[in-house]
Amino acid sequence: RERWGGGRRGGGGGAGSPPPAGRPYGFPSFVAHTVSLLNLFDGLQLTRCRGLVDPLRDVLLAQLATSRTAPPLEWWEESFLPAAAAAFSCGFRGLAPPQEGQLLPADIRDVFGQSELVQRVWRLVQGYLQSTQKQREQPSLKSQDFDVSLYVPFLRPALPPPYAASHPYMNRSLLRVGVPHYQGPPTWLLWHTIAARAAELQRSCDPPLASAAVAEFKRMLASYALSHPCPQCREHFISRVSRNDREWRALREGPLQATESEAALYPLEWLFAGGANRSAATLEAKLAAVVDGDSLCLFVWKLHNAVNSAVTYNKDCRVEESFDEPPFGCEGLPVGRGMQDSPPGRPAMGRAWPFLRRYEFWMAKPERWAALRESGPVRSGAAMLDALDSPALRAELWTAEEKASHARATDEASGARVADAISALDRAVLQSEVLRTEYGVPEPVGCSEAARQIGAWREAEEPLPLGPDGQLPFLPGSCSREGGG
Numbered sequence: 001r002e003r004w005g006g007g008r009r010g011g012g013g014g015a016g017s018p019p020p021a022g023r024p025y026g027f028p029s030f031v032a033h034t035v036s037l038l039n040l041f042d043g044l045q046l047t048r049c050r051g052l053v054d055p056l057r058d059v060l061l062a063q064l065a066t067s068r069t070a071p072p073l074e075w076w077e078e079s080f081l082p083a084a085a086a087a088f089s090c091g092f093r094g095l096a097p098p099q100e101g102q103l104l105p106a107d108i109r110d111v112f113g114q115s116e117l118v119q120r121v122w123r124l125v126q127g128y129l130q131s132t133q134k135q136r137e138q139p140s141l142k143s144q145d146f147d148v149s150l151y152v153p154f155l156r157p158a159l160p161p162p163y164a165a166s167h168p169y170m171n172r173s174l175l176r177v178g179v180p181h182y183q184g185p186p187t188w189l190l191w192h193t194i195a196a197r198a199a200e201l202q203r204s205c206d207p208p209l210a211s212a213a214v215a216e217f218k219r220m221l222a223s224y225a226l227s228h229p230c231p232q233c234r235e236h237f238i239s240r241v242s243r244n245d246r247e248w249r250a251l252r253e254g255p256l257q258a259t260e261s262e263a264a265l266y267p268l269e270w271l272f273a274g275g276a277n278r279s280a281a282t283l284e285a286k287l288a289a290v291v292d293g294d295s296l297c298l299f300v301w302k303l304h305n306a307v308n309s310a311v312t313y314n315k316d317c318r319v320e321e322s323f324d325e326p327p328f329g330c331e332g333l334p335v336g337r338g339m340q341d342s343p344p345g346r347p348a349m350g351r352a353w354p355f356l357r358r359y360e361f362w363m364a365k366p367e368r369w370a371a372l373r374e375s376g377p378v379r380s381g382a383a384m385l386d387a388l389d390s391p392a393l394r395a396e397l398w399t400a401e402e403k404a405s406h407a408r409a410t411d412e413a414s415g416a417r418v419a420d421a422i423s424a425l426d427r428a429v430l431q432s433e434v435l436r437t438e439y440g441v442p443e444p445v446g447c448s449e450a451a452r453q454i455g456a457w458r459e460a461e462e463p464l465p466l467g468p469d470g471q472l473p474f475l476p477g478s479c480s481r482e483g484g485g
Contacts, residue, residue: 029226032462036220043453049090085120178230199293205447270306276415284470381425
């Protein structure tokens with residue numbers, strides 16, 4: 001089925017015309033994103049089982065060659081899900097009876113010992129269903145639900161009644177495929193790991209291999225923006241983060257209900273990632289600055305910081321938690337006030353990841369982050385950048401209105417000072433090795449195997465979905481004022 005962002009909570013829904021507002025979830029973008037991700041997963045040797053993803057890639061490319069429209073439900077149930085579950089079943093030893101005392105969700109309990117597909121899927125999702133992220137998903141509820149089919153669509157044929165008789169979650173738009181707590185942490189971990197592996201390729205193998213991995217990541221990211229199952233995450237990236245939130249005024253009416261520019265919160269190193277002038281404040285310019293494994297590590301780090309600075313969870317934490325001492329503290333721009341009204345100072349939480357202590361429990365080696373936080377070069381680079389930060393400096397990159405009273409051109413001297421400070425912070429973070437050591441794969445990369453895998457990559461041959469302005473499509477017609485959205 002065609003899936004739509006905006007006013008939909010899940011990946012399901014009835015046939016017919018799309019909802020009156022939302023961004024089309026196109027099948028070609030889904031295939032392009034998934035195939036690039038599979039290429040990186042296998043080519044960068046993020047799994048011990050080489051070639052396991054090949055059948056899934058073949059299924060996707062074959063279907064795209066047949067039709068560019070979304071396949072019927074039967075294809076997703078009979079072809080896609082079995083291939084996807086098998087692709088990530090490295091170490092699966094075949095059908096086995098449930099262990100004595102094993103707690104299983106109600107929808108798979110009666111068929112667990114009879115379905116290899118169910119067991120493969122359970123291996124992939126049980127970590128989340130038994131995690132603290134699941135507990136944070138709906139903290140206001142006194143009861144919890146753990147059905148696998150809430151999070152994994154297209155499992156119906158393998159389930160017992162009443163689940164097999166219909167699509168109880170899909171038909172009522174109750175699927176949680178796109179819940180941020182479910183999608184967010186593993187997505188960020190995977191992106192950081194891909195970047196770290198690309199940096200390892202750059203150091204240990206032929207530089208063109210790292211360049212190929214960087215180019216594939218760029219293709220994956222652009223397609224991700226139009227295909228990721230989390231509608232809030234997808235729209236936040238497209239309409240706000242990727243474009244420095246320069247068009248936030250156009251979002252005051254409609255689904256996003258923007259009340260202020262998030263660029264008042266983003267770290268300077270993200271705002272200036274594409275350069276220090278108005279034409280450089282585009283996703284195309286930011287991606288063009290990513291030229292090797294090291295710059296990819298920094299790009300993902302800066303993007304992660306920009307998103308974390310603005311999402312609701314982190315905004316709430318500004319007033320509910322204690323933070324580190326400056327330069328990683330919470331002083332700066334208050335929440336709920338537009339930039340033109342804010343006093344000078346750096347944005348709270350702008351450089352949160354990974355410096356704040358409250359993130360350390362996620363890390364394999366928390367002491368590495370403590371060392372990074374106390375590092376002289378890192379503190380010096382951050383302090384240099386913070387000293388330059390001001391609403392006036394940010395104004396050029398946070399508004400698209402040429403004649404806005406608070407906007408001014410960033411002069412060359414200011415731009416050069418900011419660029420120097422960002423470069424100093426970049427060097428300090430890279431020299432600490434923390435982004436590579438924390439997210440790096442324990443097994444060293446095999447250069448000859450990487451060359452063979454990368455040379456055999458197959459692509460969806462979809463063009464990057466960037467317009468003449470270097471940006472992703474801002475809003476579909478159904479969301480514009482003319483379209484009645």
